[in-house]
Structure formats: C-alpha cells, structure tokens
Amino acid sequence: xxxxxxxxxxxxKSFGPIDVLHKISLKVRAxxxxxxxxxxxxxxxxxxxxxxxxxxxxxxxxxxxxxEVSFDRPRxxxxxxxxxxxxxxxxFPLMSIxxxxxVGAEPTKGWGPFKIYDRKKANEIAVKAVxxxxxxxxxxxxxxxxxxxxxxxxxxxxxxxxxxGARVLILDEPTxxxxxxxxxHVLRIVKEAQRRGLAVIFITHQVMHAMAVGDHFAVLxxxxxxADFVKGQKSRxxxxxxxxxxxxxxxxxxxxxxxLATADGHPSPATL
Amino acid sequence: MTNLSIGNLLRRPEAxxxxxxxxxxxxxxxxxxxxxxxxxxxxxxxxxxxNIGIIAIPVGLLMIAGELDISIGSMIPAGSMIxxxxxxxxxxxxxxxxxxxxxxxxxxxxxxxxxxxxxxVPSLIVTLGTLFAVAGMVLGLSVLITGxxxxxxxxPALYKAIFGQFIGGTYQVLILWWVAVSVVSVFYVHYxxxxxxxFALGGDRESARNAGIPTTRxxxxxxxxxxxSASFVGMCQAILFNSAQVSAGMSYIFNVIISVVVxxxxxxxxxxxxxxxxxxxxxxxxxxxxxxxxGFDRNWSSLIIxxxxxxxxxxxxxFRHMALNYAPKKK
Numbered sequence: 050x051x052x053x054x055x056x057x058x059x060x061x062k063s064f065g066p067i068d069v070l071h072k073i074s075l076k077v078r079a080x081x082x083x084x085x086x087x088x089x090x091x092x093x094x095x096x097x098x099x100x101x102x103x104x105x106x107x108x109x110x111x112x113x114x115x116x117e118v119s120f121d122r123p124r125x126x127x128x129x130x131x132x133x134x135x136x137x138x139x140x141f142p143l144m145s146i147x148x149x150x151x152v153g154a155e156p157t158k159g160w161g162p163f164k165i166y167d168r169k170k171a172n173e174i175a176v177k178a179v180x181x182x183x184x185x186x187x188x189x190x191x192x193x194x195x196x197x198x199x200x201x202x203x204x205x206x207x208x209x210x211x212x213x214g215a216r217v218l219i220l221d222e223p224t225x226x227x228x229x230x231x232x233x234h235v236l237r238i239v240k241e242a243q244r245r246g247l248a249v250i251f252i253t254h255q256v257m258h259a260m261a262v263g264d265h266f267a268v269l270x271x272x273x274x275x276a277d278f279v280k281g282q283k284s285r286x287x288x289x290x291x292x293x294x295x296x297x298x299x300x301x302x303x304x305x306x307x308x309l310a311t312a313d314g315h316p317s318p319a320t321l
Numbered sequence: 322m323t324n325l326s327i328g329n330l331l332r333r334p335e336a337x338x339x340x341x342x343x344x345x346x347x348x349x350x351x352x353x354x355x356x357x358x359x360x361x362x363x364x365x366x367x368x369x370x371x372n373i374g375i376i377a378i379p380v381g382l383l384m385i386a387g388e389l390d391i392s393i394g395s396m397i398p399a400g401s402m403i404x405x406x407x408x409x410x411x412x413x414x415x416x417x418x419x420x421x422x423x424x425x426x427x428x429x430x431x432x433x434x435x436x437x438x439x440x441x442v443p444s445l446i447v448t449l450g451t452l453f454a455v456a457g458m459v460l461g462l463s464v465l466i467t468g469x470x471x472x473x474x475x476x477p478a479l480y481k482a483i484f485g486q487f488i489g490g491t492y493q494v495l496i497l498w499w500v501a502v503s504v505v506s507v508f509y510v511h512y513x514x515x516x517x518x519x520f521a522l523g524g525d526r527e528s529a530r531n532a533g534i535p536t537t538r539x540x541x542x543x544x545x546x547x548x549x550s551a552s553f554v555g556m557c558q559a560i561l562f563n564s565a566q567v568s569a570g571m572s573y574i575f576n577v578i579i580s581v582v583v584x585x586x587x588x589x590x591x592x593x594x595x596x597x598x599x600x601x602x603x604x605x606x607x608x609x610x611x612x613x614x615x616g617f618d619r620n621w622s623s624l625i626i627x628x629x630x631x632x633x634x635x636x637x638x639x640f641r642h643m644a645l646n647y648a649p650k651k652k
Contacts, residue, residue: 123531133531141524142645143592144517152521153532155514165512195645 052115053078054248055100055131055217060109062099069095071273073109077217077248077265082239084259085252087269088292093252096269097221100250101133102126132210133219134203142195146179146187147172149194150209178208182238200231204238217248224258236262256288268292332644334585335597337636341583341629342604349607353614362614364491370606371499373576374599375554378506379547381581381598383444386543387523387590392433392448393551393577395456397570399425400555402459402472405565409474410467422556426549429455433548434541452574460567470567476560485561495557502550506595519543523590579626580605583633585640592641604629 053076062070070092077083087093098104100111102120110117113129120126141149148155151171157164172190179187184204187197194202203223210218220239224232232255239262243249253259259266266283268276268291276283276291283291349357356362376393383390400422407418429451436447463470476485486494510516518539521529530536551573559565584601586593608629612622 124533127531127533135528141521141528141591143587143641144520144524148517148520149524152517152529153534155517157514164514165508166514166517193645 147190349611396551400552401565430545430548
C-alpha cells in the first residue's frame, strides 16, 4: 500500500467546552476518492476547516506523505497542495473567467511599475484548463462567472485548484445545490480529478452521489467516525440508515404515514 | 471574435453611464442652448466635475471593493484648514502644509481601514463616526488656534500655479489633476493585478483572502487613498479661493456617491469601472450646473438629480444582467 497523501490520526477539535470532533482518523491516497457522509451538524464543516488550515486540531496529528504537518492559516494548507472548493465554487460572479481563475496569481507582462495584467494569456490558460476537464461550453475567457451554470462554476473551481498544483482536493457539498444533470457533470469532473492522481475528499449528504464516485466512505455522526468502509461493502439503504444515526428509513416512513393518517399530514401534536 | 460590436460595448460597466451622460448633455443643449457647450459654459460644469471627480475615483474603488467612505465630507474642510492654519496663520512653508494635509489623510484613512478590517462594523458606520470626529476636531482646533472658523491663506505663485488657479481665467487647474488621477487609475485598476484584487475583494472577501490576496492591506490602502484625495481637494480649494472654511464639504458626500453610482459601480461591490465613474461625475456636474443655462427654476435640479440617480441604478441593473447572461453564440 502506498503512503496516504493526507492522514488524520485521532484528531479532536473542541471550541471551549464543546467537543465538535472526536478521535477522527482518516486516510486518503492519491487517485482515491474518500466520501465523507454525515447529516447536518455531524461536524463535516469543522473537519473541512481543520483540513484547510482554518482551525487547528485541539489534539491529534495531521500527516502529509507520512510526515506530520501543522497549518497556522489557510495559506499554509494551500501551499502544501490542499485545495478546498466550496458549495458555490468560491468564485466571483461579476468577474470574467480569466480574471477570477488567476485571482491572487495574475500573469503579468511588462516591466517595473508598468507591469500589466496579461488578459490574453490568462483567458487562454483558464479556458484550456476548463476544457481539459470536459467543459467544452466554456470557450470565452471574458465571460462573467455569474453567467455560468452551477456545475460549470464548480468545474471551473476544480480546474483552477488542479492548475495551481493541488494534490488533495476537498469538495464541500459540490452537488448540494445542483440539479440532476449538473450534479452528474460535477461527478464526472471528480472522476477526472481522481484519474489524474489527485486525492479527493468529497463531502456530501447525498448517498447516491457518494456511491457514484467514492472508493472509500466514512460516515460522521456527532463528530465521530461511525463507520469506515470501502466500495461495495454496504448498500445504499444501510448507508442512509447510518447517516440518520441508526434510525432506519423504515422507522421514518412509518412515522410519516402515521402522521398522514391522524392529522391531515401535519405532525401529530404529541411529536411536536 | 470582434471586440467592438455594440453588444460588447453595452455589456461594459460604463455603458449606462455613457448613455446617461449623452442624454443629459443633449437635454441641456435643447433646453439651455449652445452657451452650455461654449468655453465658459463648459468650465462651469467641468470645474465642479473636477472637484468631485478626484474624490469620486478612490471612493468608487472602495465601493467596488465593497466598502464605503463618507468621512470625505469632513476631510475636505480638514485639508483646507490644515493648509490655511499652517501656511496662512503660522506662515510655515507650503511644502510642510502639503505633507501635513496628505499625512492627515493617511492617518484618518488608516484609522478607517483598520477599524473596518479589525471589527465587523460596517464601513458606513465607521466612517460616519470619523466624519463627525474629524469635523468636530477641525472646528474645535480652528477656533482654539485662530479664534475663527474662516482662515485666510495667500499661497506663493508657484503653488498657486500647481494647485489652485484658473487657467485662462475660467478653468481650474484641478481639472488637470483630475485627468491625471483618472489616467493613472484606469491603468492600475484595469490593466494590473492590483485592480483584479479590488474586484475580487468586492466579489467575495473570503475567497479573495483564500486566493492569497492581502485583503487587509488592499482595504486600508483604498481608505487612505480616499481620505487623501478629499484632503487634497480641500487644500486646493483653500489655495484657489485664498481662504478656508470649517463647514465646507458635507454636500460632497452625496455628490460623490451619486456620481459613482450613476457611473455604474454596483453598491454591493465587485462591478464598475474608472471610466464609468468619470462619466458619472460629468453627468452629475452637467445636471448640477446645466440648470442655470435653462429657464427652469434652480430648485428643480434636485428633482432631476434624484430621478437621474434612480434611472441610473435601474439602467445599470439591466446592463449588468446583460453582462451576466452573455454567452457567445454557438458557432
């Protein structure tokens, strides 16, 4: 087995007296997609922020390529090749594709105080990077980000991360706000990133999307890893039940149908 | 791909501002006659535009970056009073006063910037605070030092030539400063990476920081630029009119913001252009001064400005919408 690109060893994170993460141990290897599943409030966001260098773990270790690392700020994590792409792509709706692609790392030409931003080069590289990911609809770097679809924005953000040398790609609910077609789009991009040898951490609460691309799954419940398994070990129903914290889908269905029968579809007063 | 099609021009941030400017110039040509575009007529609105325009550009950049600075309203009289008290009252050399004026701008700009960056208080409130603080300080110190709220200053000929005189008897030298500020700003905002940073800041501050942009430094620099531009304009006015008043400048707050918004800058940040701000400033000045060339009562000008502002905002929304929905046609 190769050394994991990124590994967490019993990481705890507490904010004052509140323990948010409890003994989290995870590994992700190059060319592997690790799906982090969990309901709202399970600690997914805190975990991402810890990986991205926003928070420091209270206890435990973060290892990259087997060596312990510590991030003081998000920039440190980025410099080590950890890129986070947020739900809405983390891009600037009113900027052009070329400009937003290179924000903070603008290509320039010229000399001294007359260094100018190289629009042509930026546009060419940005459009090529996105098209390499199969988004052929994007062909003009002067278009504004706000005019792209949600899936295209996500793809652009992923292409950007890869272009700037990311080795670990953290995708924070990339498909949550998307329609079925757009989500499929993003899932293809995730596969492409994996094929190129990136370690991908894919955070979602949509089991279908996770099962479509994941190699390795971890379910978070109340800040702890409740289950850790690889592809094919569990069915969709089992995973959904796990995420709901042991409450099975069948229980939920029974609850809803009893509400329907007794109170015109409103929850019965007793359960409120 | 042609870059000069009408569609492409209309999608630029300054499109609305340009059409608005043409519309008001035509309006006043029709109702005010050709005097309006004769040298004396042009000077009347160009002088007003230059005074507002030098401040409108940095304030507009702040608005593109998602912030607002209304403390300019008291920075203008502060600039006037500093030069008048130091070089008029105490008769110190002019270069000391100029350094003091710009230094004071840098200090207040830094305070504004630091407060906005370090606290979560909106910049409108922070600069509202410094607006009153600076106004009070200028009034208090002027009365304490000179015993009056209006101080005379007689600048040497060289400084008058550079900062405050009428070229050909009608055009303020400030117009040249305005042109220079505009040209330098267009270069830095639209053709260098620094401009890109400003737009990114206004688009999404968090993402901008994650992308490695020194957001704190950019924000503070912009606040310093706007405070310095206002104190600079105040200084030039004092040198031009040979006197400084404590109370001048509050009307600039609204005039500057109107010019910037008419110029196509989006209040929530992230969209706009320097050329648009220049067009917006001219539009405002034309409406402000053009009324004198018509038979209308002067009192109607505020009505026109108000309607114009609303029309500009609606028009800018339309143009922004066009820009967002633009996709090249399938080949």
